[in-house]
Amino acid sequence: MNAQRLGRGARVALPLAVALALCVVWEVAVRVTKSHGLVPAPSGIVAAGWTLIASGIIVDAMSGSLERVLIGFAIGGALGIPVGLAIGSVPALDRMFRPVLDGLRSIAPIAWIPMAILWLGVRGDAALFVVAYGAAFPFIVNASLAARWVDRRLIAAARALGANRWMILRAVLLPGAMPMIFTGARIALAFAWASIVAAELAIGIKIAGQGRSVAGIGQLMVETLYVKRDVDALVFYMLVIGIVSFVIDIGLRRVQRRVLPWSAG
Amino acid sequence: MNPARRLVRFIEPMIGIATVLAAWEIASRVSANATLVPPPGVVWDALLAMQGSELPHDIIASLVHLAIGYTTGAALGLLLAIVAGSLPWFAAVIDPFAEFLRPISPIAWIPLAILLFGVGGAVPIFLIFYAALFPIFVGTLDGIRRVDPNLVNAARALGASRTTLALRVVLPAAMPSLFAGARLSLGVAWMALVAGEIVGGDAGIGWRILWYQEFFQMDRVLAAILIVGVLGFSADTLLRMLQRRVLRWQPSITEDAG
Numbered sequence: 001m002n003a004q005r006l007g008r009g010a011r012v013a014l015p016l017a018v019a020l021a022l023c024v025v026w027e028v029a030v031r032v033t034k035s036h037g038l039v040p041a042p043s044g045i046v047a048a049g050w051t052l053i054a055s056g057i058i059v060d061a062m063s064g065s066l067e068r069v070l071i072g073f074a075i076g077g078a079l080g081i082p083v084g085l086a087i088g089s090v091p092a093l094d095r096m097f098r099p100v101l102d103g104l105r106s107i108a109p110i111a112w113i114p115m116a117i118l119w120l121g122v123r124g125d126a127a128l129f130v131v132a133y134g135a136a137f138p139f140i141v142n143a144s145l146a147a148r149w150v151d152r153r154l155i156a157a158a159r160a161l162g163a164n165r166w167m168i169l170r171a172v173l174l175p176g177a178m179p180m181i182f183t184g185a186r187i188a189l190a191f192a193w194a195s196i197v198a199a200e201l202a203i204g205i206k207i208a209g210q211g212r213s214v215a216g217i218g219q220l221m222v223e224t225l226y227v228k229r230d231v232d233a234l235v236f237y238m239l240v241i242g243i244v245s246f247v248i249d250i251g252l253r254r255v256q257r258r259v260l261p262w263s264a265g
Numbered sequence: 266m267n268p269a270r271r272l273v274r275f276i277e278p279m280i281g282i283a284t285v286l287a288a289w290e291i292a293s294r295v296s297a298n299a300t301l302v303p304p305p306g307v308v309w310d311a312l313l314a315m316q317g318s319e320l321p322h323d324i325i326a327s328l329v330h331l332a333i334g335y336t337t338g339a340a341l342g343l344l345l346a347i348v349a350g351s352l353p354w355f356a357a358v359i360d361p362f363a364e365f366l367r368p369i370s371p372i373a374w375i376p377l378a379i380l381l382f383g384v385g386g387a388v389p390i391f392l393i394f395y396a397a398l399f400p401i402f403v404g405t406l407d408g409i410r411r412v413d414p415n416l417v418n419a420a421r422a423l424g425a426s427r428t429t430l431a432l433r434v435v436l437p438a439a440m441p442s443l444f445a446g447a448r449l450s451l452g453v454a455w456m457a458l459v460a461g462e463i464v465g466g467d468a469g470i471g472w473r474i475l476w477y478q479e480f481f482q483m484d485r486v487l488a489a490i491l492i493v494g495v496l497g498f499s500a501d502t503l504l505r506m507l508q509r510r511v512l513r514w515q516p517s518i519t520e521d522a523g
Contacts, residue, residue, distance in 0.1 A: 010354075010357065011357050014354065014357045014358055015357060015358050015360070015361040015362070018358050019361070019362075092277065095274065095277040095278065096277045096278065096280045096281040096284075097281040097284075098278075098281075099278040099281060099282070100278070100281040100282050100284075100285050101281075102498065103494050103495075103498055104285075104494065106455075106493075106494045106495070106496075106497030106498035106501060107490055107491070107493050107494035107497065108455050108456040108458075108459040108460070108471075108493055108497060109456065110456050110459050110460045110463065110471075111459050111463075111471065111474060111489075111490045111493040111494075112490060113463065113474075114474060114475070114477075114478040114483070114486045115483070115486065115487065115490070118300075118301065118483065119301070134456075191452065191453070193370075194370040194372050194453055194456065195456070197370070197372045197373055198372045198375075198456060198457075198460040201372070201375055201376070201460065201464050202460065202463050202464055202475075205463075205464050221375075221376045222376065222464075224376070225376040225379060225380060231377075231380060234376050234377050234380065235377065237373070237376075238369055238373045238374065238377065239369070241369060241370065241373040242365075242366075242368040242369035242370075242373065243368070245368035245369070245370060246368040249368065
């Protein structure tokens with residue numbers, strides 16, 4: 001298909017030029033129609049970003065959100081990995097619990113938000129519940145696949161060489177299952193990050209205009225939308241959310257290659 | 266399979282469901298508070314009471330959001346991928362944009378979507394559109410790039426036109442990775458739909474959850490949450506059936522990872 005491949009220079013320059021041109025056209029269009037404030041403009045986004053970073057608002061909100069993501073992710077892993085390994089290695093357990101787990105997995109975590117608020121309150125624990133719920137299922141799915149896919153011949157070989165149960169678990173099962181579980185962790189963390197934003201948005205809607213302190217990036221966005229009506233800041237928040245997702249994905253791939261060099265993905 | 270074995274296979278999933286129901290019942294007894302933890306029986310009654318009134322309306326509204334958003338997003342993603350697959354300069358331009366926008370989850374678009382479209386059905390539809398667009402674009406383009414060049418050359422040698430080549434050779438070969446992208450994205454798309462309806466919708470099952478919460482009818486909230494699960498499960502099952510049907514020619518359709 002790629003008979004006429006582009007040169008390396010063109011592949012970098014072309015998209016950059018198009019992006020720059022788009023930004024200029026966008027900026028000019030906003031200025032000419034005098035619609036800035038209703039629609040975002042590139043210069044406004046940069047200015048809003050600068051103010052938010054300088055004032056520390058975004059840093060506070062992000063550290064709140066990221067803290068909850070990491071705690072929720074850890075809870076999800078602590079619940080999900082043992083469950084996944086159990087149903088992956090015992091077929092009867094898999095047949096008993098997979099249907100009900102599939103059903104629970106299909107409930108979008110954000111749908112739990114009213115119950116989570118009722119049980120844990122709006123101050124952050126409700127968002128934590130949503131994140132942990134969302135993060136648990138990628139762990140379960142991948143840990144169960146990992147347990148099922150560990151090469152039986154390796155186990156047989158280890159046993160033939162006189163390894164006991166503990167040694168098989170430590171030297172064969174765990175290293176064999178690690179890469180798949182790590183992939184699950186990557187999916188879980190990405191999903192956890194999307195979930196926290198959703199949960200904080202939903203909580204923000206509930207408490208918007210009540211003068212409560214802003215706890216995370218989602219609440220900050222709701223406040224920006226309904227109280228401050230600052231379009232440029234909204235787009236800046238979106239970019240920040242995207243950058244965090246990007247760093248999570250790339251960063252964890254790097255870590256995986258470093259820590260688990262025997263894994264392919 | 267002999268009858269006894271078949272009976273066991275039938276009973277096994279029931280044990281899982283019964284365990285969850287029992288835990289739920291115990292939790293509601295212990296809390297002794299029908300608002301905090303509505304008992305399963307009460308939620309079931311709520312479900313039955315809802316089915317005559319709002320429930321069908323809400324479910325249809327959500328399915329309409331999903332159908333419009335997903336088909337338009339998937340169609341555009343497919344179209345862009347086919348064009349990018351045949352025009353290298355177009356691929357060079359659009360690839361970085363896709364890579365740039367892809368990490369921005371649909372959820373992050375919710376406030377801006379509310380601002381641009383106003384509270385209403387357009388918000389969830391836009392979110393689903395966005396959620397479907399990039400995974401399908403990236404998955405299809407990836408598939409197109411991995412098409413065996415021998416197949417393409419063989420088709421060319423046999424005199425296939427450009428259109429025939431695209432529709433009969435390249436697209437089918439790209440299908441597995443298209444479906445992989447679609448199924449991976451469905452989880453986030455489904456959450457975007459519910460979140461969009463909760464935060465910025467005026468109809469649909471997500472919106473209804475918040476509505477019941479306003480009236481503190483937690484039994485109905487929980488019933489609606491269960492409906493979200495049933496709908497999400499049906500969407501995934503449907504996509505899996507479609508995948509199996511479209512990819513009949515593939516020797517083994519791998520089990521879902523993620």
